[in-house]
Amino acid sequence: MTKSSADKAKNILIGISGGVAAYKIPLLIRILKKQGHNVKVILTDSAKKLVAPDVLKTLTGFPVYTDDGENYDMAHIRLEEWADLFVLSPATANSIAKMAHGIADNLLSTTFLSLTCPIIVVPAMNTAMWNNAATIANVKTLKERGIFVLPTATGELACGAVGAGRMIEPSDISEYVTLVLQKTNLQGKFSGKTICIASGSTIEPIDAVRFITNSSSGKMGAALARAAILSEAKVIVVSGAAKEKLPEGVELVEVNTAKEMREAMLKKLPDCDIIIMAAAVSDFRVEDVDKEKISRETNAKYAINLVKNPDIAKEIGEKKKKEQKLVVFSLETSGGIERAIEKMKRKNADLCVYNIVEKAVGKDSSEIAIISKDGRVFDFEEQEKIISAARILELA
Numbered sequence: 001m002t003k004s005s006a007d008k009a010k011n012i013l014i015g016i017s018g019g020v021a022a023y024k025i026p027l028l029i030r031i032l033k034k035q036g037h038n039v040k041v042i043l044t045d046s047a048k049k050l051v052a053p054d055v056l057k058t059l060t061g062f063p064v065y066t067d068d069g070e071n072y073d074m075a076h077i078r079l080e081e082w083a084d085l086f087v088l089s090p091a092t093a094n095s096i097a098k099m100a101h102g103i104a105d106n107l108l109s110t111t112f113l114s115l116t117c118p119i120i121v122v123p124a125m126n127t128a129m130w131n132n133a134a135t136i137a138n139v140k141t142l143k144e145r146g147i148f149v150l151p152t153a154t155g156e157l158a159c160g161a162v163g164a165g166r167m168i169e170p171s172d173i174s175e176y177v178t179l180v181l182q183k184t185n186l187q188g189k190f191s192g193k194t195i196c197i198a199s200g201s202t203i204e205p206i207d208a209v210r211f212i213t214n215s216s217s218g219k220m221g222a223a224l225a226r227a228a229i230l231s232e233a234k235v236i237v238v239s240g241a242a243k244e245k246l247p248e249g250v251e252l253v254e255v256n257t258a259k260e261m262r263e264a265m266l267k268k269l270p271d272c273d274i275i276i277m278a279a280a281v282s283d284f285r286v287e288d289v290d291k292e293k294i295s296r297e298t299n300a301k302y303a304i305n306l307v308k309n310p311d312i313a314k315e316i317g318e319k320k321k322k323e324q325k326l327v328v329f330s331l332e333t334s335g336g337i338e339r340a341i342e343k344m345k346r347k348n349a350d351l352c353v354y355n356i357v358e359k360a361v362g363k364d365s366s367e368i369a370i371i372s373k374d375g376r377v378f379d380f381e382e383q384e385k386i387i388s389a390a391r392i393l394e395l396a
Helices: 020-034 053-060 072-082 093-101 107-114 133-144 170-181 219-230 258-271 312-319 336-346 385-395
Strands: 011-016 038-043 085-091 119-123 153-156 162-166 194-199 203-205 211-213 234-239 251-254 274-277 284-286 306-308 325-332 351-356 369-372 377-379
Touching: 011 020, 011 072, 011 107, 020 038, 020 053, 020 085, 020 170, 038 053, 038 072, 038 107, 072 107, 085 093, 085 107, 085 170, 093 107, 093 119, 093 133, 119 170, 170 219, 170 385, 194 219, 194 258, 203 284, 211 284, 219 234, 219 385, 234 258, 258 312, 274 312, 312 325, 325 336, 336 351, 336 369, 351 385, 369 385
Parallel strands: 011 038, 011 085, 085 119, 194 234, 194 274, 234 251, 274 325, 325 351
Antiparallel strands: 153 162, 203 211, 284 306, 351 369, 369 377
């Protein structure tokens, strides 16, 4: 846990409604507790059949609040005063409908109506229910009221069907929790806009099996995608090789080489409002790729000639329209922030994110400076990449 997260431990109230995905909530509680947060739980009667109250009590260290608990009439007031954030997970179609229409017929829905803290809703239901016009309208209503409604995953559902509606994983939910607790101004900021993010690392083949590449986990690209989703933008990610899994709800375009990334980014450029070049693009490629596997038995020495790859960010900077914004990264081993400022000007970028290799690559945290086109520099101490992503989009 980084210093930034430890210093900002909060009181998180989780409402569990009667969806099968309720069995995953103990893992979410463990993750949030590990981050230093205090967690309390409201459990509906339907949810009690899916996850045992005693398990939740043991994990949280607090009593579990239910409809048949003590002091029911005042519990919703006490919990409202205690909570810094409310997470409804899983949020069934029924619970979403109740929230949208102000129905207060149990402790969970009554507490919801009394809340003044930020609210995250994590949907989980059958595909047909998720795609139903009533659910779509209810979700729209919640978003219009400033509630964060997270995307669903696509996959096999409890009923055996395959489609959208599956609850995203607890590890993903915890990332959004971190974002919302930062009290960013991202809610609805880019609604109706499209953000395209280049992420991961490109690879350049040497022969049939070998290649050269750059170090990149894809963590920053994934963090930027989550922050963009929270802003309600349409999110496109053009990704090379990456260890970090991208969040649900993005349009993914997979590429391998720098040339492929260039082609994909330029194809998407006309439809994008913000372009973020967070990928580790190989500056060079092999001039003559061997179609066969190079054998050390027949080659005592083997020379590789490298040629420059296209500068994707520079080309986008030259071709983008006045209203489009370009964000570039300057990952350096030396040269300082002056090198990043020069890079931003040369590529006609609107923002440049400066960071240092040893403090960023492969890590969950980073120490960045964000440079704006008008010359302002915003310095940030070491913080989780998900928080850095929010700061970048706040300034975009």
